[in-house]
Amino acid sequence: MAPLIPVALFAAGATMTAVGAYQEKRSFDRQANAEEDAASAEADRISRSRKRQIGSARAKFGSAGVRIEGTPLDVLGDLAAEAELDRQLAIFGGDVKASAARQKGKAAIVKSVGSLLTQGASFGMSGGFDVLGGGAPATGASTGATSSSRIFNRPLTGAVDT
Numbered sequence: 020m021a022p023l024i025p026v027a028l029f030a031a032g033a034t035m036t037a038v039g040a041y042q043e044k045r046s047f048d049r050q051a052n053a054e055e056d057a058a059s060a061e062a063d064r065i066s067r068s069r070k071r072q073i074g075s076a077r078a079k080f081g082s083a084g085v086r087i088e089g090t091p092l093d094v095l096g097d098l099a100a101e102a103e104l105d106r107q108l109a110i111f112g113g114d115v116k117a118s119a120a121r122q123k124g125k126a127a128i129v130k131s132v133g134s135l136l137t138q139g140a141s142f143g144m145s146g147g148f149d150v151l152g153g154g155a156p157a158t159g160a161s162t163g164a165t166s167s168s169r170i171f172n173r174p175l176t177g178a179v180d181t
Contacts, residue, residue, distance in 0.1 A: 029138070029139075032138065033135050033138065033139075036131050036134055036135055036138075037131060037135070039131070040127045040128050040130070040131030040132075041128070043124065043127040044124035044125070044127050044128055045124075046124075047120045047121060047123045047124030047127065048120070048121065048124055050117075050120040051116075051117035051118070051120035051121045051124075052117070054113050054116040054117040054120060055113050055114065055117045057113060058109050058110050058111075058112060058113020058114065058116075058117075059110065059113065061109040061113070062106040062107075062109040062110050065102060065105045065106045065109055066102060066106055068102075069098060069099070069101070069102030069105070069106075070102075072098060072102075073095055073098050073099060073102075076094065076095060076098060077095065
């Protein structure tokens with residue numbers, strides 16, 4: 020039963036690596052959602068501010084006896100267009116930040132998988148999986164091959180036994 024201890028330790032380590040990567044991804048997902056919420060709030064703030072600015076301009080035009088046509092109408096139209104552009108830029112900026120955070124979360128998962136594959140290969144080359152299926156000795160003493168020329172008890176392509 021003692022030979023299974025390395026396998027159990029490897030499995031426990033792999034589980035911890037996977038859980039850590041999943042938690043890191045969730046953290047980046049929460050950050051992405053917060054970025055989107057912040058961008059939405061900023062877009063709303065811009066909309067309210069510009070509505071007040073347009074209302075103030077209309078009031079000033081009205082108190083001066085200016086009719087809202089021609090140039091005054093163009094000014095109000097420009098204010099409204101600027102407001103919409105600023106609002107869209109705020110949302111876009113939040114979307115970019117959210118996308119970057121989500122990409123970092125995905126990268127954490129990919130990094131974890133790569134780490135697990137590397138650990139598994141190292142474990143197999145050191146003879147760790149021999150307890151499961153028998154196989155060649157980890158040191159290669161009987162075949163003359165080094166342990167680095169075998170992964171999971173199979174010769175590497177192009178490996179030469181000496």
